[in-house]
Amino acid sequence: MLTTFRDLFRYNIEFRIGVVLVSLIVIFSCLSFFSPYVPEQIYTVIPDQPPSLEHWFGTNSRGQDLFWNLTFAFRNTLVFGLIVAVLSRIISIVVGMTAGYLSGWVDRGLMFVNDIFVALPIFPILILFYFVLRNDLDTYTLALIMACLGWPFDARLIRSVGLGLRHREFTRQAIFAGMSPAKIMFEEHLPYVMPIIFSTAMANMIWSIGFEVTLGVLGFTNLNVPTIGTTLYWANNHSAMVVGTWWWVIIPVILIILTFIGLFLLAVSMNEHIDPRSRLRRMGGGNG
Amino acid sequence: MSALLHVDGVSKYFAMGGLLSRTQTAAVRDANFRLEQGTPEIFTIVGESGSGKTTLARMILGLETPTEGEIRYKGNPISGLSFGAARRAFMTDVQPVFQNPFEAFNPLKRVDRYIESTAKVFRGITARADLDAAMDEALASVGLSLAEVRGRYPHELSGGQLQRAAIARALVCKPKVLIADEPVSMVDASLRMAIVNLLRTLRDDLGVSVIYITHDLATAYYISDRIMIMQKGRVVEMGAARQVLDDPQHPYSRLLKASVLSVTDAGQGNLEPARDLMEASRTALEHADASRLVEQGEGRLVRMAG
Amino acid sequence: MQVERDEIYGIAGESSSGKTSFIKVLAAAIRPPLRVVGGSVEYNFAGQRIDSTKASEAEIKAIRWRHLSYIMQGSMSVLNPVRRIEKTFGDFARSPLGLDCRAFRERIEEHLDHLKLPKSVLRAYPHELSGGMRQRVTIGLATVCRPEFMIADEPTTALDVVVQKDVLSLLRNVQKEMGASIVFVTHDMSVHANIADRIGIIYAGRLVEEGPTRTLFTEPKHPYTAHLVASLPVIGDTRPRPSLEGRPPSLADPPQGCRFHPRCPLAIDRCKREVPPLETVGTRHRSACWRAQEVEPLVRPEATVAGAGA
Structure with missing residues (x-):
């Protein structure tokens, strides 16, 4: 695992840029722990100040310091993305590995459910949840809902790997060594699935954060919690671009784009690393 | 004498093709043989690809269910034992050795893990010291030691060592029957005879019966007691190995023997294919439906017309 | 090491003994991360000398297939599965031969006839042919330009014994008739015994012995x-056979x-x-x-x- 990351870091420029970008965003969001302001409070500073030495990112029309407010927003958004990624990975691993290894009617049953989830129209469902839950729809609840919707594509991918592994001779060796199906799945086969899990986790985070922003901008979420989505919602609500408080829109947009690029580069470079041929080509080129 | 393993009229059909054009292909047709208790032997199944030898092996291991007929181990049918204590007991007695030693171990896991798991599950050993002793004993019987294998990953061992480790893995649970499907075809020439000789030692010293599946008549002649030759799922000839191979009766067996590249007249470029035997074995295959195995004395069976 | 005209030179060695790298050097197919450290490979084609380790891409292209061709192990990976055999012949041999469509087609049919392959294989897709038939087609493909030098890399390893003998005998006959040289690589000594004129044994990346087949065996x-x-x-011989202990060393x-x-x-x-x-x-x-x-x-x-x- 560590050597994989070392190789990636050494030979893959995309991976390096991705790591730098994502680390910057993570550090930025961690600054929220040292914030002098409470994120929910409004009119704590003079509103509508442009970026200055005192307020690096300026202040918004609600009287909040944008720099510190955005640290909270990014923390919440990243935590949200991470929860969705982890939970949906767990579901997709369990479903994918079980379907792939046991195959037969278990596979058919699970893939039937899987295909239903693939076909679900996610956006209307999320809006429906908002109308039912209203302000109870906090970051964690939304993460849980998104996790339940975000696994089927990756489960299918993991299943296909599992199906291939099932017919390898070492799987039969493991069966005749008396290992239980669970042991074979999670000890013998899981290492082969790990690279896929990492790279899809990044893609999944982009997907879920994208949804969070969309819902936030449209106002279908708890607006008192600072996230990227709600930041943009309030900016829009106060007609930031019309009034001339451009920093309120431009800065979060730039930051979220950097986050997306960082995650995307990580996903792409890991994906390339999964295929040994493209990996060797790169490492051979890197050697000279 | 009672049968240890009895393959009784076993056939296996596979459905091929799509939804509309489904056809049945017979991988194995009416195979019969038995291994006796108390007399360990090397029973060789010879055939080319598509002869059904691997399907037969998979059925004996219980990985495939016969379409017709039954395989009995110590009198009990083995089909339907997909899990539970009975299946475990069967797996303790009948163990496989696979073809490709480089594929037989998970490249990401240590080799001793499999040997240890086998000892734990099938012999119920739990204490660390007992486990080590059992593993070392099995490894010693194949010419390795626990010190050589412990903590090693598959890529750190040679093909010959891996194949021996795989055999040791099977031996840990003290099986009665070992099913070796082409165990030497992927092993390098200089290491191959070590494995073949090892199979013979297992029979003589440990009393393990070996079902040796191969396409190589020369090693078959070298180690086996009895031999069964299969052509496209049908048994065409069966009997004592030396007797059958010294004087094969069925055209297909004769063709196989004629096709073995001889090393005794090395350098003479003797490559003329046996066209007449090819023709004869093709004819025999066409008329196979109307043929049956005829007893020739001393347990020898030859497929003949009529 | 020298390969004469009109002979089959067998190269025997175990897996990872370096025989694959060796034939890549011969075939001038070295790509990074492989590098030729020293030495040279000289060919003498129709009077002109070429060193495949130093020759430029264009020079190699000029000799490839016309003078130097290969027969590979997996016939399925040489023959494009979605192209008819006919087209594959065109892909490989059309430009080296420099013939127009009609003449080219006649040439191929004549050649296949020579190899006792039915004309119908030209219209077939690779998967419609049996393994032996496919391997025969690859031999046809490699010999259609009547090259002087061929490299055969484990051409019969994947075949059944009966077919193997058949394919070997075909290869031998074609070679004799064309007077070409073949470097024949396989780990199977019994194949060498029957096809090679001389054998070179490679162990751990070095040629350890070389000599006429008969002499090496006796x-x-x-x-x-x-x-x-x-x-x-x-x-017919059941005397105990010795086995060699230990493992081949790592080339690194x-x-x-x-x-x-x-x-x-x-x-x-x-x-x-x-x-x-x-x-x-x-x-x-x-x-x-x-x-x-x-x-x-x-x-x-x-x-x-x-x-x-x-």
């Missing part, structure tokens, strides 16, 4: 060859001196320090062993002990 002068030859069982970290010494029953101190040179030990027979004269066949050929064996 009077090997390198302990490794002696073991290889002795470990082949023969029908080969042992000092003679690379075979850790497994060699004849090893002496000198073997551990000095690399034995490839020296002549008989007619066209060279061996790289300090004790070449003391090497004895491990199992006498059947003929000399008839009656005593079996």
